[in-house]
Amino acid sequence: MTGDLFDGLEPPPPGSPEARAAELRRLLHYHAHRYYVLDAPEIPDAEYDRLFQELQAIEGEHPELRTPDSPTQRVIGQVLDGLMPVRHAVPMLSIQTETDTTAEGAIAFDARVRRELGLAPDEPPVEYAAELKFDGLAINLRYERGVLVQAATRGDGETGEDVTQNIRTIAQIPLR
Known part of the structure; x- marks a missing residue:
């Protein structure tokens, strides 16, 4: 990956945390522009959130990779x-974003709800109502x-x- 991001610098080795963080920043900026400016998203919110959380994890493990233009440094x-x-x-308040759309994600969500409600495993199941989420203001x-x-x-x-x-x-x- 060369170009503006690494002008005058040696690009990071492929597969390195530096390279992945740079790629995630590029992807997140691209998809944020498609979503917020062009109103033409290409990926679901859950995928964007997964990429964002991956970048947060890399920057958490390697604080030296955190850049001022990182999407994680933006004050929304x-x-x-x-x-x-x-x-x-x-x-x-804002809702907690769920990115795991698998059956395991639903089971983990239910376990977290039950734990936060203080429900014992032998108590009746929690009933849920779900709707599609529409983003807006x-x-x-x-x-x-x-x-x-x-x-x-x-x-x-x-x-x-x-x-x-x-x-x-x-x-x-x-x-x-």
Whole structure:
């Protein structure tokens, strides 16, 4: 792998952690651009998450490979310049991403849920309802006395951005 990434440098040996980390960064940047900019993803979210977690693991084992432009170093949900910050009354939490879509992954998920609920192995099974996940923008709509007074993005979960004026332009969002 030569080119801009290794201009003036000897490329890392194939199969090395350096080479894999560079390849993962390249793939993650490519797929993020396809998803967020072009709105034309080529891989499922679970595959992107698996690649991301692989890069996190490599950088965890080899901190010297962590680069400032690594997708793992990106702060997602940072308040944008020009928008007023809004502190959420109740944190907007994110769901845990599941990347193992095999039967073993479902069994592990159920075991984790049962453990976190404090359920014994002999207790009745947990019932689940599942829906397809559609990615989009999370918005916190606040109504006072039935009237929309504020719309804020999720941001970092604690603080988002005030987008009330933008949201008022969406016909499907009730103003009252």
